[in-house]
Amino acid sequence: MRLPLPRAEVFAFFTDVANLQRITPPELGFEILTPQPIHLSAGVRIDYRLRLFGFPVRWQTRIARWDPPQEFVDEQVHGPYKLWIHTHRFQEQDGITTMTDAVQYRLPCWPRRIFRYRQDVIRRYFAAPAQ
Numbered sequence: 001m002r003l004p005l006p007r008a009e010v011f012a013f014f015t016d017v018a019n020l021q022r023i024t025p026p027e028l029g030f031e032i033l034t035p036q037p038i039h040l041s042a043g044v045r046i047d048y049r050l051r052l053f054g055f056p057v058r059w060q061t062r063i064a065r066w067d068p069p070q071e072f073v074d075e076q077v078h079g080p081y082k083l084w085i086h087t088h089r090f091q092e093q094d095g096i097t098t099m100t101d102a103v104q105y106r107l108p109c110w111p112r113r114i115f116r117y118r119q120d121v122i123r124r125y126f127a128a129p130a131q
Contacts, residue, residue: 001099001100002097003096004095004096005095005096007069007097011090014072014090015040015068015072017040018032018037020032028050028051028052030048030049030050032046033047033049033058034047040063040066040072041066042065042066045060045061045062046060046061046062047059048060048061057079057080058079059080060076060077060078060079061076061077061084070089070090071088071089072088080108081106082106082107082108083104084103086101087100
């Protein structure tokens with residue numbers, strides 16, 4: 001995303017944890033549980049609550065890398081994913097800041113098992129001789 005603002009201003013927006021609630025779709029019922037204000041730095045942990053597919057989920061992330069105003073990385077400590085690493089990068093050129101999100105994630109095994117089962121059943125169904 002390109003924003004016509006200085007990098008320091010864009011970085012400050014994304015590192016104000018209260019803004020995370022503002023930019024999360026309302027249907028997720030996202031709530032920050034850690035008392036605010038939260039001053040981000042390496043090692044800071046933040047607790048959240050949200051709803052995924054109608055189910056309540058608690059989530060905790062940790063700031064794994066802190067390099068203001070260029071980059072910060074949050075990683076899941078506890079939560080719905082087997083792996084969650086979210087890298088936020090900020091580059092400025094000619095007064096325009098480019099903000100890049102890179103997310104590495106791995107779903108928990110249960111959805112993969114469900115889809116693997118579905119694929120097996122569908123393959124067997126279509127491999128069966130027509131009657």
